[in-house]
Every structure is written in structure tokens, then in C-alpha cells.
Amino acid sequence: MKVKIRNVLSRQEEQVVIECVEMTPELEDIKNYCLAKGSYLTGYVNTSSFRQVCIKDILYVEAIDEKVFAYTKEKAFEIKKRLYELEAELASYKFIRCSKSFLICLLKVESIRPALNGRYLACMENGEEVMISRKYAKQVKKTIMEEL
Numbered sequence: 350m351k352v353k354i355r356n357v358l359s360r361q362e363e364q365v366v367i368e369c370v371e372m373t374p375e376l377e378d379i380k381n382y383c384l385a386k387g388s389y390l391t392g393y394v395n396t397s398s399f400r401q402v403c404i405k406d407i408l409y410v411e412a413i414d415e416k417v418f419a420y421t422k423e424k425a426f427e428i429k430k431r432l433y434e435l436e437a438e439l440a441s442y443k444f445i446r447c448s449k450s451f452l453i454c455l456l457k458v459e460s461i462r463p464a465l466n467g468r469y470l471a472c473m474e475n476g477e478e479v480m481i482s483r484k485y486a487k488q489v490k491k492t493i494m495e496e497l
Contacts, residue, residue, distance in 0.1 A: 381441050392426025408473045410452040422475045448482040
């Protein structure tokens with residue numbers, strides 16, 4: 350595979366071009382990485398201040414009561430969307446539902462270990478552990494085996 354880099358004069362001209370005979374899972378990952386590099390969600394620190402949160406920095410998303418929070422290594426941000434909306438929006442960035450109230454980024458999981466009653470614990474890059482429920486364990490396992 351060849352890699353060519355050409356300098357351009359402005360950010361508006363920047364682009365990544367993938368020329369391939371067939372779109373393989375590896376090339377799909379490269380495409381998704383490039384798309385995620387500049388993708389952001391609006392995260393609220395409190396009711397009056399917000400900032401753009403880069404999707405590539407998000408470890409997991411949690412729904413608590415009627416609110417949804419995105420967690421990075423350092424902070425938590427409230428996201429003004431429903432969990433199912435984020436699940437669809439973030440699927441191409443390797444986020445997967447692991448329980449009724451959690452989405453995890455598979456690229457940010459350091460390890461997975463069994464817990465009680467057919468559940469698993471995913472240890473994230475920041476050291477926190479997220480429960481993978483029995484209902485979603487099979488799908489998470491399948492996705493990890495196929496895609497990563």
C-alpha cells in the first residue's frame with residue numbers, strides 16, 4: 350500500500366482520499382478514524398457553560414435518570430441527547446451498548462473480565478470499570494471478535 354502526503358495552503362483544502370479495490374474492515378477503521386478526528390459533541394459542564402467534546406476522547410456514555418453524561422479521562426459532560434440517539438450516532442466510532450444505561454468505546458477498553466451471573470466488567474483507560482450486562486455480553490463479545 351502506498352501513502353502519499355501533499356501539502357496544501359489552507360485547512361479547507363485538507364482531505365483524506367482512500368483509493369482501494371475493495372473496502373476492507375481495516376480501511377473502514379481508517380475511514381472512521383479520520384471522520385472521528387474532527388467530530389465533536391456539545392457537552393455541558395453546568396447549566397450555563399458548555400464546550401465541544403471530541404468524540405475520540407470519550408471513554409463511555411451513561412444515562413442517569415433523565416440525563417446523559419459523556420466521560421473523558423478527566424471530566425464528565427452532560428449531553429443533551431437521548432442514549433439511543435447517541436448509540437446510533439456513535440456506532441461508527443466503535444461505541445456499543447453494554448447495558449441499559451451505558452455505551453462504551455471499544456477502543457478505550459483496556460481489559461474485560463468476568464463478573465458474577467454471566468456479566469463482565471470492562472476496565473477503561475482511566476481505570477474505571479463499567480458493567481457489561483448479561484443481555485449485551487454476547488453482542489459485545491461478538492463485536493470485539495469481529496471488528497477489533
